[in-house]
Amino acid sequence: MRASQQDFENAVNQVKLLKKDPGNQVKLQLYALYKQATDGPCNVSKPGVFDLVNKAKWEAWNALGSLPKETARQNYVDLVSSLSPSSEASNQGKSGADVKVQESKDIVVTSEDGITKIMFNRPPKKNAITFQMYQDIILALKNASTDNSAITVFTGAGDYYCSGNDLTNFTSASGGMEKAAEGGAVLLREFVNSFIDFPKPLVAVVNGPAVGISVTLLGLFDAVYASDKATFHTPFSHLGQSPEACSSYTFPKIMGSAKATEMLLFGKKLTAREACAQGLVTEVFPDSTFKKEIWTRLKAYAKLPPNSMRISKQLIRKNEKEKLHAVNAEECSTLKERWLSEECINAIMSFLSRKSKL
Numbered sequence: 001m002r003a004s005q006q007d008f009e010n011a012v013n014q015v016k017l018l019k020k021d022p023g024n025q026v027k028l029q030l031y032a033l034y035k036q037a038t039d040g041p042c043n044v045s046k047p048g049v050f051d052l053v054n055k056a057k058w059e060a061w062n063a064l065g066s067l068p069k070e071t072a073r074q075n076y077v078d079l080v081s082s083l084s085p086s087s088e089a090s091n092q093g094k095s096g097a098d099v100k101v102q103e104s105k106d107i108v109v110t111s112e113d114g115i116t117k118i119m120f121n122r123p124p125k126k127n128a129i130t131f132q133m134y135q136d137i138i139l140a141l142k143n144a145s146t147d148n149s150a151i152t153v154f155t156g157a158g159d160y161y162c163s164g165n166d167l168t169n170f171t172s173a174s175g176g177m178e179k180a181a182e183g184g185a186v187l188l189r190e191f192v193n194s195f196i197d198f199p200k201p202l203v204a205v206v207n208g209p210a211v212g213i214s215v216t217l218l219g220l221f222d223a224v225y226a227s228d229k230a231t232f233h234t235p236f237s238h239l240g241q242s243p244e245a246c247s248s249y250t251f252p253k254i255m256g257s258a259k260a261t262e263m264l265l266f267g268k269k270l271t272a273r274e275a276c277a278q279g280l281v282t283e284v285f286p287d288s289t290f291k292k293e294i295w296t297r298l299k300a301y302a303k304l305p306p307n308s309m310r311i312s313k314q315l316i317r318k319n320e321k322e323k324l325h326a327v328n329a330e331e332c333s334t335l336k337e338r339w340l341s342e343e344c345i346n347a348i349m350s351f352l353s354r355k356s357k358l
């Protein structure tokens, strides 16, 4: 049932009665959802770099993009209800109950046992990523980088991990393909940057098939665990596109250029075991025990000293950062051109008219 205006007003009052400070990230999220629910999308100018508090508030609000007012109202009510004393008590009573910290329409973020979980949650569309979901993930990573969790995990709801970029992103955007390609390239660059710069251990729990950008991003993760039902597919040439998420650099480094070519140019789909043999996947588990085994293991990892893990990650990654940012910038400007090419437009139209599937 959708939250009514009265539910929303009750939630606004409930926030004032909270006994425990929910922390800055949650307060920012509450602010952003409140503004979106009452004023709609952010259209005020961005505060200056030195106005730190207002800049953070503006960024949280702006990250909600065109989220409808009703959805923002619902998310606000849900967030407040997850913070209220009664739900605090019930969460503490139930071992393993996730505490919801951000819920956008198709991305669910929960935090429990030292783990922040970011879940693609659009099973009817195989978790294809919309423009709004890119923005929600940027915000979720920003929040997760400073929350009190030790590690951050991505996974998918339903049978797919993720079917990659939503192929209607460009065709349904208002203002035409050119404007959408321009905006898409800016958004993609910021999205990938938030993975490159993420300071804590980043883990993928790949529960099923992964396609496109959900595969290429894995080169920026610190560990990738897969069910034996997962597959890894990057059909960029079939789509008239080119690689993104720094995979033109990370994949040859991880698996050698010959194997990277098979994936990124020829669109060879790998099984989980093949991806593990190529070094893209850390470990493969039988699907029947996958979830149980992996969450037990991750909960144990999340108890390790968080600062030590962060510092070790920084040592491993810091020499590559500048290079990765440069690769990301180049891939995005190449893709912007590709999206306007006849090859790409034909491939997308062909998928949408049901003439082709991967």
Ligand SMILES: CCCCCC/C=C/C(=O)SCCNC(=O)CCNC(=O)[C@H](O)C(C)(C)COP(=O)(O)OP(=O)(O)OC[C@H]1O[C@@H](n2cnc3c(N)ncnc32)[C@H](O)[C@@H]1OP(=O)(O)O
Pocket (backbone or CB within 6 Å): 124, 125, 126, 128, 129, 131, 134, 163, 164, 165, 166, 167, 168, 169, 184, 185, 187, 188, 211, 212, 213, 214, 235, 236, 239, 241, 244, 351, 356, 357, 358
């Ligand atoms: C800021 C922009 C950044 C862009 C970055 C660049 C990123 C590039 C990529 O990610 S390229 C990869 C793009 N993905 C695809 O090409 C996958 C397309 N989908 C498929 O080929 C198939 O749907 C499938 C193999 C994933 C699953 O097949 P099947 O099991 O037979 O299911 P359906 O095809 O019936 O799918 C169910 C439902 O989901 C819709 N859907 C699936 N994937 C996408 C998608 N990527 N975009 C949009 N919609 C998708 C599909 O249309 C069906 O919808 P319907 O039930 O018909 O309404």
